[in-house]
Amino acid sequence: MLRIHFTSHDLQNVRVARQPDPLWELICSVCRLETGQGPLEFGHWRRAARDRLAKDALAGRALRPLRALIPAAGYIPDFLTPPVTGGGLAAGLDALRRTPRARLTGELTRLAESRPLPTWATSLGRPGNDTLGSLAGALAAYFRTLLEPYWPHIRTAVGNDVDLRTRTVLDGGTQALLEGLRPLARWRAPVLEVDYPTERDLYLEGRGLLLVPSFFCWRRPTALADPGLDPVLVYPVAKAPLTVARNADDGIERLLGRTRTAVLAEVASGSSRTTSEVARAVGIAMPSVSYQISVLRDGGLVASRRDGKYVLHAATPLGLRLLDTAGFSGVR
Structure with a gap:
């Protein structure tokens, strides 16, 4: 369980992202592609994605480094999902390219504790090395091939959820918004108890919380691993069958x-x-x-x-x- 601790100031600063975030959708979709989870929601996309990967050599090459950095379960480096700004894929990739070297080293070291990393990953962020730029290119190629054709559908599903959350806030305020996250989370003021694979406590400490609705998020919400980063809670939206x-x-x-x-x-x-x-x-x-x-x-x-x-x-x-x-x- 993830316990998110609110102050009165945090309750005044709860926001909902208005549209799907390309990099969060991308990271979650890699997990869905690898595990076969959600056959009802993602089975058609997964079959089409594998057909595209078999025919598109560039997309197939782009997926290889992503598989190295994005495990189906467990720790995923936070630098792959920079702050949600609503600026689209280009803005997200630009922020990713500017990730400080010290942060890259720390997050990749943590990832290496749970899985072996290829040698190219250790060179990410080194001066004079454009491996980070190559990774951004792989992310862009994956997005264009496997997500962009479905983006209108993804945007509609997320937009429907945002409309629902907006009406909830208008009718009942922030408390109703947090209570409306059931059964994914339970609001026990001043703590939001979130269905989560590990035991964690996140203290917002006045920073507020950004709720990010996601199409490819599955079953339970996810959050950034580093409690020092701007807090976000990514949660799955309803999928139309x-x-x-x-x-x-x-x-x-x-x-x-x-x-x-x-x-x-x-x-x-x-x-x-x-x-x-x-x-x-x-x-x-x-x-x-x-x-x-x-x-x-x-x-x-x-x-x-x-x-x-x-x-x-x-x-x-x-x-x-x-x-x-x-x-x-x-x-x-």
Whole structure:
């Protein structure tokens, strides 16, 4: 668990990034490409990405150094995700190129404690050596080939989440915004308890917190490893499964109908989903979602449980097997 400690000043300085950050999306997408996680959300992209990599030698070469620096789990150097400014990929890569040598050395030394690094990585940032520029070029080539074709879809998914967070702030203020991060995080004033793979405490100490919605972030939020950097919390947004459903075998749609299939796929896309999250992702009204979930629950495809004032839904093993048979999961 990550415990983020707020002061009263921090609560006045909670912000939400208005658009997807290219480098955070890039780093998270490399993890999704390597692990096969999220077959419902990322399976189509992963298959297309591997086809592109097989045909595009430049993109294939660009991925190799990224794999060396971006493990699927564990520590990832913070210099790969410089401060989020909204300036796009060019601004992010420019900030990356200006990373101080001392910081590069410290972060790469920490990375080397968990995995062997190639010799070129140790030369990053050395005077007269443009290895850092070459790394920035690899990041740009990867982005152009594997993310740029999908950027409108990514931007839309993030924009939908930003709209939701904005309405939440207008209706209920910062407290409602933080409470609205459930089930990814739980607000226990003055601490935000975040689902996280390790035990950490982050004291904001008046610096505030930037929330960064991300398409390729998966299951749980992530944050910078160095507590001395400007605090950010990157969290996954809801993914719309309808585009996946339209590309899959239509047998499950003939059985359940397109809307109910989309609802089941969204419920199965994470460890749990609230009714409002499913409604937002699928794009139908709350009463309709409630009805569709009740039908799926009666059929043994969805299980629901109450957690405080929320009702959380998850696909049952039978529901997951049905999706798997239709080609919604298990595809790497």
